[in-house]
Amino acid sequence: MIFWERTATKKASRNEDSQPMENRGWEKAIFAQKLPDEFTNKVMLALEEVEIEPAQSISAPSKSSVRIEANDTSIAAQIQRSRMAKRAWRLKVLGASAAAILLAGSTLLYTQPTLAEMVRSLFAKDAYVDQGMQQAQQSGFVQISGASAVDQGYVLKVNEVIADSTRLIIGIDVYDAKGNVQNGEIDHATADFNLFSIEKGNVRDVSYERRTGGNQTTNRIEFDFMRPVLSNKLQLNVQIKNLRLYGDKLNEDASAITIKGDWSLVVGADLAKAKEHTLLTPIHQLYETPSGIQIHMQGASRTPSGGSLEFTTKLTSEAAGRAVDGQSGFHKLKFHLEDEQGSWLGGNDEFEIGRRSELERWSGVTQWFYHFNHFAYDKEKIRFVLDSYVIRERSEESVTFDPAVTSAEHPAIFEGSGDKLLLEGLRIGPDPNNPKSDQILALIPFGGTITNNIAEDTWKAVDENGKEYSIHVGGGIATDRYGAHSLGDVRFVVDGLKQMPKQLTLKRTIVSRQYMDADWSFDIPQTGTKGVIPE
Known part of the structure; x- marks a missing residue:
C-alpha cells in the first residue's frame, strides 16, 4: 500500500553547470525497506483505541478498492482501504538566488511521532520507508517542524524533517480551514524548491536531486545532495502554486480538484546533532587500471539516515591521448558492493540517479x-x-x-574495440513497427557480440558519393549486473537515406570503450571518527 515516485530533478548551484543525468535505483536493490511487521503490529494494536479523524472526501472511492466489512472501523482496516498506484511526475530544473536569509517559520524539535501522528506521517503504514529513514526514526533523528502556509482556505504544514550531511526529507500535509486532513497532492511541476546551507552567516546554494512520493495524505519530498553538506543548518524555501485534492489519492482513476494559490514555506533543519552521530572513515586506497584511470578512494561516511562513498579519478597521459576532450574526457567506473559472504549488495548503476561528479579543470581530477x-x-x-x-x-x-x-547469410562484418557486428544488409521502406505511417526508414539489422554499449557511441554512414548520414541504434541492448552487454533485436537507423546506395560505409567516430581488465577490491574499514570533516 505504498507508492514512491522517482523523479530526478537536479537543482544546480548558480555557480555550477548542471551535469548529465543517468539512471539508478539503489534502494530498489537492497536498501528499500518498510517498517518491520512486528513494529507495525504494535502500532496498530495501540491505535485501536485512538479516535482518528477521517480525511475529507472529494469524490466517491473507486469500486476497485479492496473489499472491507462496512462495520470494521479498526485502524488496520482503515489503512487497508488505501491502494497502491503511481502518481504523475515531471522533471523541473530549478535555479536559486541567495539573498539575506534568516531561519524562520518553524520551530525544530527532535522527537519521535506519537502513535496518533504515525497515521499521518512519513512513517505511516501506507508510506514508503527506506532503511535509513527507519534507523533515523528509531534513533530519534526526526525533527518536528512548525512551518505552515495558508491560502485559498487550505493549510500546508511540514510536520516531520529528516536531515544529515547526505540528504533532507520532509513531509507536507494538507488541511482545510477546519483542520481536517485532505488527500492532497502538490503539483511539483509548478512548485519551486530552493535549498541553502547556512554557517556563521554565510549562505550557499545546495545542489540536489529531488524525488517525490508519499501516501494518502503526506507528500514526501527527498533532496539527495550532490556533495556532502558540512554546515550546521539548512534552509529550504518552498513555493507551491497548485494543489490537487482527491477522494482517494492512491486510486489513479479518481477525479481530482485543482486549487490554485500561493503557499510559501520556510523549512529549517538542524544538522548539528546528526554531525555528532556521523562516522567519517578515511580509506586512502590507490589503484591504476591497466588502460589508464588512476583511482584514489578517499573515504566513507555513515550518517543517521544512510551514508556515502567518495573518491577521485584521473586519466593517465596515455588514456587522455585516446579520450575525447583529452584530460577532461568522460570516464566512469562500474563497481558493486558485497557482504562478507560475497553476496551482492548492489551496483553503482542500480542506485545512480545522476553522475554525481565534478571535474577540477586545472588538475584534471574528477571528484x-x-x-x-x-x-x-x-x-x-x-x-x-x-x-x-x-x-x-x-x-x-x-x-x-x-x-x-x-544479407543475414552473407553479412558484412564490423569489428573493433571488442565489438563484432554482423550487418545483414540495408532495408528502405515503411516503418515495420507502424505500417500505417508514411515515414520511410533506412534500417540495417545486425547481430553479433558486443563489449561496449554501442547505443552510447557516435555513428555515421557515407554513401558512394561521399554524402554523410547520422545513425542511431534502435532495439534492445541488455546489460547484466556486472556491466556485460548483449544484443537483442537491434538495428541501425540511417537518418535521411531514402534511396538504396550502391555502396555504404559504416563509421564509428566515438566509442564509449568499456574495459573489463580491472582487478581491484578492498574491505571498507569499520572504524573512523565522529563528524563530517576529517581530523
Whole structure:
C-alpha cells in the first residue's frame, strides 16, 4: 500500500553547470525497506483505541478498492482501504538566488511521532520507508517542524524533517480551514524548491536531486545532495502554486480538484546533532587500471539516515591521448558492493540517479560522491569490487559494403574495440513497427557480440558519393549486473537515406570503450571518527 515516485530533478548551484543525468535505483536493490511487521503490529494494536479523524472526501472511492466489512472501523482496516498506484511526475530544473536569509517559520524539535501522528506521517503504514529513514526514526533523528502556509482556505504544514550531511526529507500535509486532513497532492511541476546551507552567516546554494512520493495524505519530498553538506543548518524555501485534492489519492482513476494559490514555506533543519552521530572513515586506497584511470578512494561516511562513498579519478597521459576532450574526457567506473559472504549488495548503476561528479579543470581530477540510504559498514563488513570502467574515446573504425549483396547469410562484418557486428544488409521502406505511417526508414539489422554499449557511441554512414548520414541504434541492448552487454533485436537507423546506395560505409567516430581488465577490491574499514570533516 505504498507508492514512491522517482523523479530526478537536479537543482544546480548558480555557480555550477548542471551535469548529465543517468539512471539508478539503489534502494530498489537492497536498501528499500518498510517498517518491520512486528513494529507495525504494535502500532496498530495501540491505535485501536485512538479516535482518528477521517480525511475529507472529494469524490466517491473507486469500486476497485479492496473489499472491507462496512462495520470494521479498526485502524488496520482503515489503512487497508488505501491502494497502491503511481502518481504523475515531471522533471523541473530549478535555479536559486541567495539573498539575506534568516531561519524562520518553524520551530525544530527532535522527537519521535506519537502513535496518533504515525497515521499521518512519513512513517505511516501506507508510506514508503527506506532503511535509513527507519534507523533515523528509531534513533530519534526526526525533527518536528512548525512551518505552515495558508491560502485559498487550505493549510500546508511540514510536520516531520529528516536531515544529515547526505540528504533532507520532509513531509507536507494538507488541511482545510477546519483542520481536517485532505488527500492532497502538490503539483511539483509548478512548485519551486530552493535549498541553502547556512554557517556563521554565510549562505550557499545546495545542489540536489529531488524525488517525490508519499501516501494518502503526506507528500514526501527527498533532496539527495550532490556533495556532502558540512554546515550546521539548512534552509529550504518552498513555493507551491497548485494543489490537487482527491477522494482517494492512491486510486489513479479518481477525479481530482485543482486549487490554485500561493503557499510559501520556510523549512529549517538542524544538522548539528546528526554531525555528532556521523562516522567519517578515511580509506586512502590507490589503484591504476591497466588502460589508464588512476583511482584514489578517499573515504566513507555513515550518517543517521544512510551514508556515502567518495573518491577521485584521473586519466593517465596515455588514456587522455585516446579520450575525447583529452584530460577532461568522460570516464566512469562500474563497481558493486558485497557482504562478507560475497553476496551482492548492489551496483553503482542500480542506485545512480545522476553522475554525481565534478571535474577540477586545472588538475584534471574528477571528484565522485555516492549517497546510500543504508551504509552500515561499521556494523557489517562491506567489500568494494571494481567490475569495469568506461572511457569515451575517438575511433576510426569502419566497414564498407554493397547493400545489394549483403544479407543475414552473407553479412558484412564490423569489428573493433571488442565489438563484432554482423550487418545483414540495408532495408528502405515503411516503418515495420507502424505500417500505417508514411515515414520511410533506412534500417540495417545486425547481430553479433558486443563489449561496449554501442547505443552510447557516435555513428555515421557515407554513401558512394561521399554524402554523410547520422545513425542511431534502435532495439534492445541488455546489460547484466556486472556491466556485460548483449544484443537483442537491434538495428541501425540511417537518418535521411531514402534511396538504396550502391555502396555504404559504416563509421564509428566515438566509442564509449568499456574495459573489463580491472582487478581491484578492498574491505571498507569499520572504524573512523565522529563528524563530517576529517581530523
